Amino acid sequence: MEIISLAVTKIENGHRAAARVAYAGGGEEDLWFETPAGYPPSSSGNPWLALLLPLAATLREGISMKLPVDIELLRGAENLLLLWKHWYPNLAVVPIDAPLQSRPAQPSGVASFFSAGVDSYFTVLRRPDAQYWITVQGFDMPVTANEAFARHRERLSRIASSHGKTAIFVRTNIRQTRWKEAHWEALAFGPALAATALLFENYFSEVLLPASCAADQLFPWGSHPVSDPLFSTTTTRIVHEGLYSRLDKIRFLAQYPEALRELHVCFRGRDGRGQDDSNCCRCEKCYRTMITLELLGALEACSLFDREQFDVRRIRDIFVTSDIDEGFFAEIRGFALQKNRPDIAREIATAVGRSRIIRRLQRLSRLRGLWRINTYVLPRLMRNALT
Ligand SMILES: [Zn+2]
Incomplete structure (x- = not known):
């Protein structure tokens, strides 16, 4: 598969980054993300390499793009493909062809994903240094569920501002494209979160992906303490945060009436x-x-x-x-x-x-x-x- 173009445009209340992807077996489509005003997305190849990697392994197609990618992420991607092949023998280790990015300026912010669920609530309360809370419409909540998302968004904004944090909302169509052929739970949701994090690589030095499982309950899964950090770049660390059990997390949250x-x-x-x-x-x-x-x-x-x-x-x-x-x-x-x-x-x-x-x-x-x-x-x- 090849990214034949990337268009970053202004839209009402924000920006849209749309990558045109051509598949080896034929067909083209746009995969897009929208970010809020004030946060134009990165125009490097890093978010797109993270995003396409599970699909490429699933379709057994190499990835080719002219957008520059970070050396650390490129090395991580090679290891991710080997890890996934070990976990799921049907997947393929595929070649990646992209130019290398020169080192960008070091950002300093810390962000976490936040949905007001057990894992992410636990993470933001334990990591108050995460000043930015990111929520995506188009992952668990469908990109078409605008009314429900508006209510969700209103609530999450209120929670974030009561903690003095900045809520950042992202929309994407990826689960309505061929990208959905990569298995969401077992393989692709971690890469999708990492890709979203890397859209903000110019702002954040660290992005927290709330862990789903305790250390003693680990198994091959879309987000995992071995795979997630491999999406890090030279300047943005992707961190799999909080290997506690769900019971421990809910016990912790029970101390917070607001949670x-x-x-x-x-x-x-x-x-x-x-x-x-x-x-x-x-x-x-x-x-x-x-x-x-x-x-x-x-x-x-x-x-x-x-x-x-x-x-x-x-x-x-x-x-x-x-x-x-x-x-x-x-x-x-x-x-x-x-x-x-x-x-x-x-x-x-x-x-x-x-x-x-x-x-x-x-x-x-x-x-x-x-x-x-x-x-x-x-x-x-x-x-x-x-x-
Ligand atoms: Zn239910």
Whole structure:
């Protein structure tokens, strides 16, 4: 794939950087990011190299561009491709052809991504030196969800200014382009965050990517303490921040009434069709978070969760999608026993047991002749599941 042009233009209330990408197999399209007024995006090749890397590895196409890239990032990109190939053998180590950038001036600001979820709230409260909080429309929240994003934006701006920080909002269409062929969770969301960080490489010497997992829960994933720093350049460090467990993070946040009031974790949204500015209180992630908050006696204080919808007997309906997620639930179960809530611990054990059976049946249903499992058995088992 080749970046055949980069246009940085002024738009209403900001700037747009649009890269025209031509694919080796044919076809061209624009991938764009919009940044706010006062923050024109970098015109180097660095954000685009970070962005295209997971797609190039997925499509098995080399990357070629005339935009200059940083030597440190270029070396990091080579190592990223080798790491990803080791994690996911279907991906390819592809060549990168781009001229080297001469060293730019050293910026000094520190930024963090912020969505008011558990990981990013924890990060900004523990790292008050992060003066700039970046939120992207077009990653978890669709680029078309303008009304929901306007409400989200209003809330996040208010939180940032109450801490004396600057909120920076970015929009992008990348998940509406071929770029979405790179697997978002397993591979591409870390590179997308790094690419966004590097759009601001002229302003920030350090950008924090809030960690998703604890040190003892690590596995190959789109954002990871080994891969994220490899997106650093000579002048901007990309930092994977805070290898604490989700339980530890929520415990920490429970000391901050404002964080409880504003906590927003849901990807499903009100109508179940995608993230908006609400917590649906019916999905696995909402429920998992609500259990921990309930054990801490903090659920009532969370304005964006509806405590009325929390029912201990529904915990058994949670579908635990993988062995990795079982680890999260094992931790919460241990905490429930510590808090003398054997009822919650029992329900979690039931959910984990049921989910194992369902996952086994899902695997079996892929075998020839066992399609009936898919048609008759799984729909019944999953009818009330919280997914
Ligand atoms: Zn939800």
